[in-house]
Amino acid sequence: MTVGTPKYRELGLTDSEYELIVEKLGREPNDVELAMFSLLWSEHCAYKHSRKLLGRLPTEGERVVMGPGENAGAVDVGSGYAVAFKVESHNHPSAVEPFQGAATGVGGIMRDVFAIGARPIALLDSLRFGELDSVRSRHLLDGAVRGIGHYGNSIGVATVGGEIYFEEPYEHNCLVNAMCIGFAKIEGMVRAAAAGPGNSIVLMGASTGRDGIGGASVLASAELGEGDEAKRPTVQIGDPFEESKLLECCLELLEKGLLVSLQDLGAAGLTSSAGEMASAGGVGIDIEVAAVPLREADMEPFEIMVSESQERMLAVVEPARVEEVRAICEKWQTGSAVIGTVTEGGQIRILREGDVVGEMPVEALVDGCPLYDLDPAEPSGWIYGNRETLAAGASPEEELLSLLGAPSIASKRWAFEQYDSIVGSRTVRRPEQADAAVLQLPEAGNAIAVSIDGNGRRVACDPYEGTIEAVLECAQNLACVGAEPLGLTNCLNFGNPEKPAGAWQLDRAVSGLADACNALGVPVVGGNVSLYNEGPDGPIYPTPVVAMVGELPDPAQVAGDAFVRAGDAIGLIGPFEPSLAGSELAKQRGGLKMGLPRPDVAAAIAACETVRDAIRAGKLSSAHDVSDGGLAVALAESAIAGGIGCDVNIEHLRERGAQPEEALFGEGPGGFVVSGNRATLEELGAVLLGEVGGDAVKIGAGDRSLTVSLAEAERAWRSLDLA
Amino acid sequence: MAQVKARVLIRPKEGILDPQGKAVERALPALGFEGIEHVHVGRMVELEAESPERLAELCEKLLANTLIEDYEIQTL
C-alpha cells in the first residue's frame, strides 16, 4: 500500500465518487461499508460507463417473459413453457487461471438461469485468444476448454455450440463468454425481488471462504506479511458437484412453492446479491455475518460480505417454511443457514453477533453510483496492427487452403469433443452438424435453435456496421435450421471507455446493435458488459458477442450444412456484395484497415425468411451461411461436412460487381449457400452455381479458378486437431 | 483422545499404463529439466483417526482400487 494514498482510491473509487458516498451516508464510511461500495460502484457491477447507452436497446416484445434486470431473460415458446437464456463474461479471471476462470464462468451463468426457476438444458461458449504461435495463448485455450468441459460435463448440461477466434489484440486479454439456456414452465418462474418484511434470508450451497477477495485486501485489519498471499486468494475455484446438488435443491424448492424469491451470488458475493434483492423489492435487509457458514475461521465482516466463493444462492423464505427448506437442502446434501431478515425502511445493515458493523441505504449502494457520459471520438485510422502471414502471389488454391486452415475458421472439433453435447437427449444438431445448435422441446411440441456470434475484427473496421453484421449473422445461422429469432442476449467486450477511441467503439456498436434488433424485430432480453479489456499493446478488438434463441416447429425438418448427394444443385440465396474489407484474407495479407460496406439489411432479412421457410418445408438438402472466409470457404465447408465435392462457377456473380477474388473470399452478411433439387432452388430465387458431386472443390472464377481435392481441403480444415 | 495423523499415498500399479505420468515426463525437458524418468502420478489422502487399526482396511476398501493401484500408509 502506497503511503498517503487513501484506501478508497486503492479500492478503485474516484475522489468524487467517495465524496458522493460521504454525502449519501451523512458521514465517512467505515471499512465494511467502503468495501461494499467499492464493489457495487465498480464498473463491473454498476455499468457506470455503459448504462446510459444500453437504454437504446429494444427490450420489449410479445414473447418476452423476463427482460433485462432479472437474473436471466426468458421468452415464451408456447404451450405454457419458456426458454431462459443469458450470456456473461469471465474474461479477467480466465486470463489469470483459465481452467478455473472458464469453469466458474460456466457455473455462474448456470446459477443465473436456475435462479429464475429454469432448468439449464444447454451451454454455449464464445472464446477469444491471441494467435496460436503464442505459448501463453495456447495455454489459455487449453485451460479454458478443459475448464468448460469439466464444469458442464460434470453437472450434466450439454455444451452444444460456441465459437473460438484467434487474433493478436486478444493476446493479453482473452475473452471467455459463457451462455446458458434453461427451460421452465412459465407459471413456475420466479423473480429476484425480496419481499415481505419479517421474512428470512436463507443462504444455500457451499460455505464461504476468501475466494475473490484479493482486490479488497487493503482493508485487512491484520498486516499482510510474506506468505500471507495464500490468505487472500483471487482465483475462485468451482465445484460442479456442489452446483449439481444446489441446482436440484433449488428447483425442488421452487416446484414446491417454498421460496418467495431467489438470487444467485456472483460478482461481489453477498453484497450484490442482498443489495439487488432488496433494491428490486423496495425493502431493506439485515445480514448477520456470524450466521454465515464459513470455510475458514476468523474471516472479517468485510471479507464475508465480498467473498466470491462459488455455488451459493440466496433465498427469501417465509419463517414458517424455513424448516421445510432446510430439510430439502439436507436431502440434497447442500448447506443452508438463515443469515438475515427482510426489513422495512430500505436500509441494508450488516451485523456481527447483533452489533451493527455497517449500514447504508439500499438505494445509495445499488442505484446511487453516478453514471457517466462517454466522450467518443473516431480514431483517425486503424489502431491495431497488421501481420502478413500469406505470401503475396499465392494461388487461389493456396488462398483457400490457408483460409480453411486459419485457426479462426478451421474445425473446432478438438475443442467441442471435450464437451458432452448430448446429455439431456435434446440435441438434434450437435456442434458442426449445422449452422446453429438445435434442441428439441418435446414438452412444448417444438424445438429451439441457438447461435452465438461476433467477429471483433470486423467490428474494429466499423463498429456500427460490424455489429449489425454480427446480429444478421446470428439470424442467418438460425434461419439455416428453420428457426425464427425470439430474443437476443449480448456480451459487450470492449476496451477502456474513458479513452475517446474506446468510447467511440462502444457508442457506435450499441447503436448498431439497437438498429439491427429493431430491423429484425428481436428484443434484447438481457446481457452483460465487460470493459477495460486493454493490455500494454492497446485494447482488444471491440467485440460485441451476440446470441439468439429461435424457435422452429418441427425438429425433424432441420437439414444441416453438409451437401447430401451427388446431383443436387447448389445455389446462392440472398444479397451478395462481398468485399475483402475486414476479411480473413485481408488479415492474412496484412491489409486490415478501417471501413466496411453497408450491408443490405432488408435483403438479408428477406433471405433469412426464404431460407427458413424452405428448410421448414423440407425443400433444401443443406443450408450454410456465407461468413468467415467468404463463398469459397462456405462451399468447401459444406463439401467437407458431406464428404462429397462440388463443381460450381461463380463468374456470373461478377455481374453484381464482384471481382473474382472478392466473389471467392469476400465477406459480409446476407448470403446463403444452399443445395437441393434444381427446380426447387430456382423457385426460391436462388442464383444457380453448379452441382454437388465428385471428390474435389471446383470453383470456376475466371482467372482465379481453383480446384482443391476434398482430402486436401479437409486436411487443411482439421489443422486444429491438436495433440 | 490421541489422534493418529496419517498420510496415504496411492500410486498406479507397476506395469499399468500411466499416461498422466508419461505426459509429465515428456514435458519436462522442454521446461529445462533433464535426466528425470519413471514419473508416475498418483493421489494423496491425509486424515486423522482415533486409532490406526482399520487404516489398512480403509485403504483396501475405499481409498485405493487394489486391482490397479498400490498404497502406502505413512503415520505422521
Add this chain to the structure above:
Amino acid sequence: MIWGVLQFPGSCDERDALRACEIHGDGARLVWHEDRDLDGVDGVVVPGGFSYGDYLRAGAIARFSPAMEAVAEAAAGGMPVLGICNGFQVLCEAGLLPGALLRNVELRFRCHQVELTEEGTGERLSIPAKHGEGRYYAPEEMLDQLETNGQVAYRYADGHNSNGSVRDIAGVTNERGNVLGLMPHPEHAVDPLTGSTDGLRVFERMSRGEFANHGLTKSPRA
C-alpha cells in the same frame, strides 16, 4: 418389464436412461441412492454421469450406497443389471464386474460417435461415447478368462478405440451374463431425432437375457 434407474448425487444421464427404457417400451422409475427398495423392479440401470463428482475414483463412493447393496443382492439372484459409463465404473468398483476403468490414454474427455461390434453376432452398432475415464483394463490372465467365458460383450470397431481399452473392449458381462457394463451410451442412441437408434438393441438384448447365452459362441479373439 420395469427398469429401476439409480440416481446418485452427481448422476447426469439417469433421465436419459428412463426415457430410453420408455422408448424401448418398458416401464421405468428412478431409484434414489439411499433406497434399498427395488420393489416391482425387474431390471436395474446404473446410469452415466459423475456420481459424487467422480471424487476419489469414479464410482468409488457410489458403490457403497444402500441402493447398490440392494442391486448387488438382486444381481446375485440373476436380475438384469445394465451399467452405462459411470455405471460401468460403479459396477467394477463394487466387484459385480471384472476389471477397472482408467483414464483415457489421450488424457482428455472425448464425446463422439463410435462404432461397436457385438461379440458373437458381429452386429455393428453406432453409439455415442462420452467419457474421460473409459480405458478398460484387466490383467492378462483375467482377460483370457473373460474371453474363454464369452464375457466380452462389445468391442470398439477398428479405428474406433480412442481411449486405449485393452483388446478394444467396450463392454463386459459377469460370468452369469445378467450384469452388463458398457462404456458408450446406448440410452443416447434410441431417438432418430438425436442420432442413431442402435442403442435400442442393447436394451432389447438385456431384457431378453440374451447376454446369458454366451459361452456357446467363442469370441474370435480368444
